[in-house]
Amino acid sequence: MTRTALELRGVTKNFGKSEIIRGVDLKIHEHEHHVIIGPNGAGKSTLFNLISGRLNVSGGTIELFGKRIHNLPPHQVNRKGLSRSFQVTNLFQNMTVMQNLRCSLLWSEGHGYAFWKTVLGQRDVTERAQSLMERLNLQHRADTPASLLTYAEQRALEIGATIASGAKVILLDEPTAGMSRSEADDVVALIQRMAGECTLILVEHDLGVVFELADRISVLVYGEIIATGKPEEVRANAAVQEAYLGTEVH
Amino acid sequence: MSIASDEKLSTTPVSAKGIPVPASNRLIALWPWFAMIIIALIAPLVFTSGQSINMLNHMGIAIIFALSYNMLLGNTGLLSFGHAVYYGLGGYVAMHMLRVMNDTGLAVPIELLPLAGAFGGLGFGILFGAVSTRRAGVVFAMITLGIGALIHSSSLMFTDFFGGEAGLFGNRVDVTSMLGVNYGDSQHVYYLILAWVFIAILAIYLLRKTPLGWMANAVRDNPERAQFVGYNPQMVRFIQFSLSAFFAGLAGGLFIIADEIISAEAVSAQVSGQVLLASYLGGIGFFLGPVFGAILVTFLASFLSSVTDAWVLYFGLMFIGVVMFAPQGLFGILHQQSSAIRDGHWRGSTLARIYLLLTMLLSVFGLVCVVELSYHYFRSWDPSAPFDLMGFTVNATTAMPWIASFAILVIGIALLTAHARPMLRRRTGANPDQGEH
Numbered sequence: 001m002t003r004t005a006l007e008l009r010g011v012t013k014n015f016g017k018s019e020i021i022r023g024v025d026l027k028i029h030e031h032e033h034h035v036i037i038g039p040n041g042a043g044k045s046t047l048f049n050l051i052s053g054r055l056n057v058s059g060g061t062i063e064l065f066g067k068r069i070h071n072l073p074p075h076q077v078n079r080k081g082l083s084r085s086f087q088v089t090n091l092f093q094n095m096t097v098m099q100n101l102r103c104s105l106l107w108s109e110g111h112g113y114a115f116w117k118t119v120l121g122q123r124d125v126t127e128r129a130q131s132l133m134e135r136l137n138l139q140h141r142a143d144t145p146a147s148l149l150t151y152a153e154q155r156a157l158e159i160g161a162t163i164a165s166g167a168k169v170i171l172l173d174e175p176t177a178g179m180s181r182s183e184a185d186d187v188v189a190l191i192q193r194m195a196g197e198c199t200l201i202l203v204e205h206d207l208g209v210v211f212e213l214a215d216r217i218s219v220l221v222y223g224e225i226i227a228t229g230k231p232e233e234v235r236a237n238a239a240v241q242e243a244y245l246g247t248e249v250h
Numbered sequence: 251m252s253i254a255s256d257e258k259l260s261t262t263p264v265s266a267k268g269i270p271v272p273a274s275n276r277l278i279a280l281w282p283w284f285a286m287i288i289i290a291l292i293a294p295l296v297f298t299s300g301q302s303i304n305m306l307n308h309m310g311i312a313i314i315f316a317l318s319y320n321m322l323l324g325n326t327g328l329l330s331f332g333h334a335v336y337y338g339l340g341g342y343v344a345m346h347m348l349r350v351m352n353d354t355g356l357a358v359p360i361e362l363l364p365l366a367g368a369f370g371g372l373g374f375g376i377l378f379g380a381v382s383t384r385r386a387g388v389v390f391a392m393i394t395l396g397i398g399a400l401i402h403s404s405s406l407m408f409t410d411f412f413g414g415e416a417g418l419f420g421n422r423v424d425v426t427s428m429l430g431v432n433y434g435d436s437q438h439v440y441y442l443i444l445a446w447v448f449i450a451i452l453a454i455y456l457l458r459k460t461p462l463g464w465m466a467n468a469v470r471d472n473p474e475r476a477q478f479v480g481y482n483p484q485m486v487r488f489i490q491f492s493l494s495a496f497f498a499g500l501a502g503g504l505f506i507i508a509d510e511i512i513s514a515e516a517v518s519a520q521v522s523g524q525v526l527l528a529s530y531l532g533g534i535g536f537f538l539g540p541v542f543g544a545i546l547v548t549f550l551a552s553f554l555s556s557v558t559d560a561w562v563l564y565f566g567l568m569f570i571g572v573v574m575f576a577p578q579g580l581f582g583i584l585h586q587q588s589s590a591i592r593d594g595h596w597r598g599s600t601l602a603r604i605y606l607l608l609t610m611l612l613s614v615f616g617l618v619c620v621v622e623l624s625y626h627y628f629r630s631w632d633p634s635a636p637f638d639l640m641g642f643t644v645n646a647t648t649a650m651p652w653i654a655s656f657a658i659l660v661i662g663i664a665l666l667t668a669h670a671r672p673m674l675r676r677r678t679g680a681n682p683d684q685g686e687h
Contacts, residue, residue, distance in 0.1 A: 052478070074477035083478060090475050092468050103468050106461050107480030113489050115462040122461075165479060 003030040003065070005169050005199040006051070006082075011060035013043075013050055013223075020046050022223035023060070024168075028169075033200045035210045038220035044203040045087065047220065051201075052084045053077035064169060079107070083167035087174045087203075089154045091161075093147040097138050100146055101129040101161055107175050108166035128164075135194065136160040152183045156190055163194040170195075172202045176209050188212050282538060290447070294440045303436045307508040309548045310443040312528060314450045316540035316683050318497035319525045321454060324534035325463065326490045327470030328383070329391045333498055333525050335378065336371040338517030339401065340499020342411060343370025344506040348420035359428035364446055364503030371499015372492055379491040384484055386473065398519055399413065405514035417513030419504060433507070444506050450497055455537060457493065466490045522622025524551075531541025531572055533579020542581040560625045567617070599677040606674050609666040615640070622654055 006028040020043045029035050030083065033167035038044050049055040051062055053074040062070040070075050092100050105125050111117070119125065133139055136156050141149060146157065163170050175191065176184035188209055191200070204210050211231050212219065218228040219240050227237045234240055278465035290310075294303050315337055321327040344367035350356055351363075382393040405412035412418075423434045431438050457463050465486045468476045473483040515521070522548065532543020543628060547565075576583050587603075590596055596603065619639060627633045627646040634647040644651040 037493065054474075073482070074474075075480055075482045078478055078480045090478075092471050092475060094471050095467070099464070103464060103476075104479045106465070111461040113462050113465070113481075113485060115457055115460045115489070115493065117461070118456070118459040119461055119464050120459065162478075 002030070002032075005030045005032070005065060006201070007063045008051070009061045009063075011047075011050060011062060012058045013046055014058045015057065020223050021050065021058075024220075024223070024225055026218060026225060026228070028198055028199060028201060030168075033195070033196055033202070033213050033215045034201045034218065035204050035216075037204060037207075037210055042220045043223045044220055045173060048084065048173050048203060051077075052082065052171060070095050080170040080184050082171070083162050083165050083169075084171035085158050085162040085173060085175065087177055089151070089158055091146040091154060091158055094145060096143050096145055097133065097149070097157055098129060098142045101155060102126075103163040104165045105132075107130055128214060132160060133166045134188070135164075149215070152179065152186065155179070155187060159187065159190060160194055163191070163198060167198070168197045169201070172200065174203050174205060176204065176206050180241040184209060255370060269610045286538075286541075287448070290444055294437050300436060303440055304508075305548060305552050307436065307440055307443050309545050310440070310447040310503045311508060312525075312544035312548045313447055313541050314497055314502035314504070315525050316528045316532070316544035317451065317454045318494045318501065320529050320534055321457070321466075321490060321494040321497070323526070323529060324539070325458060325470065326466040326487055328386060328487060328491070329526075330394040330522070331391055331519070331526070332394035332396075332401075333494075334517050334519070334521035335398055335401045336375050336495035336498035337502040337505075337521065337525075338514075339374045339502070340367035340371035340495075340513070341502030342418070343367055343373075343499070343517050344503035345418050345420050345512050346411075347420070348425070348506055348510075349418065351425045352421050360422060360425045360433060360507065361428055361442060363507060364500050367503020367506065368496050368500035369534075371502060372496040375492040375495020375499075379488050379495065383487040383491045386469075386483070386487065390487075395519075398517070398522055401517050402514060402519065405517060412514050413512070415513070417511055417515075419511050422507050422510055439508055443508065443518040446500065446504055450500060451541070454497060458537070461484065462489055472624050527569055530567065531580055533581040533583075533585075535578055536581050536585060539579045540579040542584075543579065546580070558622065558625070559629065560621050563621060563625075564618075567608045567621075595678060599674060602670070602674040602677045606666070606670040609662055609670045611662075613662030613666055616655055616657075616662050619651075619655035620659055623651055623663050 004027050006026075008024050008026040011021055011024045012019065024047065036044055036047065037122050038116060046055065050057050050070070053069065053072050053076065056071045060070070061068060064077075064082055067080060069080055069082065072080075092103060095103065102119060102125050105128050106112075106119070109122065109124050109128070111119075111122060111125070131149050133142060138153065138157060138160075141153060146154060149157065159175050162172070172191070177186065182208060191213065200213075202213065204213075214231050215233045216229060217231055218225050219234060219237075220226075227234055227240045229237070297306065315333075318335050318336075319330070322330050322333070344363050347358070347366040348360075348363060351358055351360075378397050382390055382397065385393075406414075422439070425433060427433065431442075433439050433442065459491055465476060465481050468479075469481070469483045469486045476483050476486070501629065504517065505516070528543040528547040529540040530543070531546060532541065533539030550561070550565070554564060558564070572579060578586065623644075623646050624641055626637055626639075630637075634645055636643045636645050639651060642651075646652075
């Protein structure tokens with residue numbers, strides 16, 4: 001039996017009177033690749049925001065390897081071993097690729113708020129950033145500001161930096177949003193190459209990507225999880241077909 | 251703005267790609283620093299009058315103060331309206347220290363007195379920074395404004411500390427010196443200040459290279475992402491703010507040695523405004539920008555005020571002009587033009603650029619004439635008395651000088667906007683100087 005990486009119990013979230021998340025229970029196993037799907041407005045991004053500390057929960061608990069993380073500020077959730085990417089690209093736009101990678105490694109390499117040593121003098125950070133850049137195929141872009149990268153490169157940088165920042169649990173919010181088929185395939189390959197031992201949780205619309213990556217799938221509809229299971233089980237689930245997949249699956 | 255532009259002046263011998271940079275190129279890239287050091291060293295030998303050395307001293311102090319201010323504004327994106335608090339309070343702490351040294355003969359060397367100011371600034375920076383850096387943006391700006399007003403008004407309440415309206419005096423000569431120097435001579439004071447200026451510039455420069463310095467940039471650009479790589483933006487702002495207050499206090503401590511007097515004016519909104527002005531005029535996106543701005547503003551404050559009564563007005567106009575037309579600052583313009591020359595963008599457009607500069611100067615000339623005429627007309631006892639305007643003796647109650655001044659101004663602006671700028675744009679294609687950094 002594998003360990004539980006992330007556990008949500010009875011998580012709810014209200015914005016005023018409207019209930020967006022209505023009691024979510026979810027167990028993610030360690031090393032698992034778990035995809036959350038659901039129609040627009042089901043609360044997938046809200047759920048990610050609750051897990052990553054961007055929003056506070058209205059009720060319920062979230063535990064990361066048995067430690068409470070709900071209602072902690074994002075930087076503390078991150079330090080406990082959870083990292084995330086965003087639907088909209090979220091990088092340090094003025095910094096180069098190399099600088100972005102260095103920044104995402106500084107804390108996990110233990111440099112904290114140090115003001116008595118230079119960043120460029122830290123060989124551990126430099127070496128990890130270099131090898132990361134090679135694995136992301138961005139060596140030729142090392143000194144290019146993030147804002148001048150192509151969209152696909154920006155996504156690769158963000159996803160790569162998120163996965164490789166040393167966190168054990170990674171949330172990826174629609175990593176292939178706005179991409180062509182071939183770009184999406186590249187991102188899937190990138191994720192599979194980078195993920196390694198990490199526990200991955202994804203929100204994804206592209207069903208091709210979903211069935212390619214997922215060990216298990218959860219279906220979120222109107223703030224509730226109506227089914228969780230292996231891809232083929234979910235595909236066969238009548239309630240899921242009715243609520244979400246409709247005629248898309250044959 | 252980016253870290254990338256700083257790395258041109260980096261002291262690290264290896265570029266990000268790992269290709270070693272030839273040592274000679276690195277030395278050439280450092281030329282502004284060498285030029286600065288040489289000019290600073292010989293300046294008091296060239297300008298020997300007491301007044302000029304006094305001004306040079308104040309330039310050095312203003313440089314440290316402006317650099318400390320830019321640790322907030324340029325590096326961390328924090329707009330403070332109350333930075334004089336840490337400069338002034340640091341100065342007061344140093345002054346009390348100096349008075350104790352005068353009264354009791356305490357054998358602390360005068361050379362280290364600025365450190366008392368620095369740690370005073372740090373202490374107050376930690377105290378008030380804990381309150382003000384919890385939020386960035388408008389909230390931060392408002393809190394700094396409030397703290398500034400609070401400290402300035404409390405100077406009337408705590409007269410023991412602030413010395414009331416007369417301020418406090420000390421004596422820089424009647425103390426021990428670890429170098430055996432008598433600081434009665436203001437040239438000696440200059441070199442002491444210069445030594446501290448070099449130390450402060452180097453320290454503030456190196457701070458930008460540290461994890462804290464990088465994350466200050468990161469928090470400025472994208473505080474949310476900074477959180478998701480493990481950093482607490484509040485903590486980054488707080489540490490950066492405290493260190494900035496440290497250097498502001500250092501500047502305050504040097505001010506005590508230079509002037510031997512301090513009054514509540516040192517913590518006033520006017521001083522806070524002036525450091526903002528100096529940093530912005532120079533260019534907050536460049537490390538040397540505030541240095542440039544501090545030198546310029548100190549010089550103009552002392553030079554312009556001796557030439558014209560309207561000098562504060564000119565400051566205001568200059569600030570508006572830079573904010574509107576050159577947000578990269580004056581140093582930014584210099585940097586842009588010099589890199590444009592290097593990249594060959596000046597080829598075929600040199601005359602157009604000089605023409606643009608001339609129309610600009612013509613507009614400024616016309617504007618100065620109008621301002622001086624108005625000042626004379628509305629503010630002097632006898633407006634009809636002839637006075638000297640740009641070398642001409644004119645009577646402000648007659649129409650001629652007004653017509654001429656307005657004509658110069660209008661022609662200058664018309665040529666500038668309708669002819670010179672479009673011409674340069676045509677010559678250079680899509681304005682290559684824009685969009686750098």
